[in-house]
Amino acid sequence: MSARTARERLAEAQSALVRSLAQGAPVPAGFNAERVQETARTLLAKRRRRVQRSWPRLTEALGESFRPRFDAWAQENPMELEASPLADGRRFADALLGAGEFPDMAREELLIFELRYHLTGQGLVPRRGLTLRSMRIGSSILLAARLPGGRVLRLRLPF
């Protein structure tokens, strides 16, 4: 018996399994590799589907390229803190923004997200009170306000 505790041994074993499932690391020894990989595919599909539901405009805008782009990004960026599709999609959006590949068609959705939440080191935090945001979309400007209580108003200029 080593000096490590049961919790430490379990943590190490579970970590290897989760890295295999979430990031495509090698399947730990002794497991049925085919079944673990099938589970990894199920997990990725579930994660993708939940993000697609939370970000319908982004999904529509990326069309058929959503799946390969999201899947490639997701393997490099496992979910941390919370398994929240809103937060997960927001991080994916950041990656697209960084690459200059965020579709114009989904900018309004991103703006509305920004009105309602902000992503912090502790996860997704709902905003409170009045929040204002504006964003240039093509040749127009979108103004949006989140009122205390949660209602969102939008105005596109020029009308």
Place this chain on the structure above:
Amino acid sequence: MKPLAGVGLGWRRQLAHRIDQEPGLGFVEVLAEHLNPTAPLPAPLLRLRERGVPLVLHAVSLGLGGAEPPDTRRLDTLALLAKRLGAVCVSEHVAFVRADGIESGHLLPVPRGDEALDVLAENVRLAQAALPVPLALENIATLFEWPAPSCTEAEFLAGLLSRTSALLLLDVANLYANALNLGTDAAAVLAAVPRERLAYVHVAGGVRHGTLYHDTHAHPVPMGPLELLEALAARLGPVPALLERDDHFPSPEELAAELRAIDAAIARGVARREAEMVQRPEPQVMAARGSEARP
């Protein structure tokens, strides 16, 4: 805890109206992760509470099977929600969901060995101490197992019940899935369930893809889980059972038919039990029943 009875349905936003209109539900299960602990409870849930429909708080993200003790912040949230709902109990899974800072977004199996069982039992006791109502533990469905298990699923379940005072939420759909995908001995698991520890039963639908059965909660309930429910009721008598439907919501008629099918499976099991109680003293009847005879 106040015992649950009858047939229940998992509360989902898409089913809220149906549940509001449904007078016959024995109990309703509410997903903890769908509620904002600091915001007012959704009005339909308040109406259920006012109607006196027993509510169960069901959680998926505590990770009782994890290497870390359950997070006190998550436990505080569950305790707060359980109080606000007036929940009769809280249920969680025998699973781990995160490791090394990574959220799997899924319920993953724990190794079936003494050491993992010790950690799990300690986590369960910590959770129980933090919750204002009893905790019920649910068996999960998985496509794979940990290598070299030191006991069967039935023995692991019995070990967990003997090492803790937790209740059991037996998911017959998960048991059915594991029986098909892993060869789990479903009858042995059913036989390991003590009536006094059983909080309620989960029933859900799934679908077969190739050689694997997937417990989706988005397809009709096949006969398999209902047969397990029937067998359980044949051993224990009437058991509270709840339908979980998470997606591809069926028409009101289909949903009502699924609830009736659950009720009917329990009734068949109860009838079998009563018939066997009457017949048991008759050795010739036992012999006539052949291989179906129960000891």
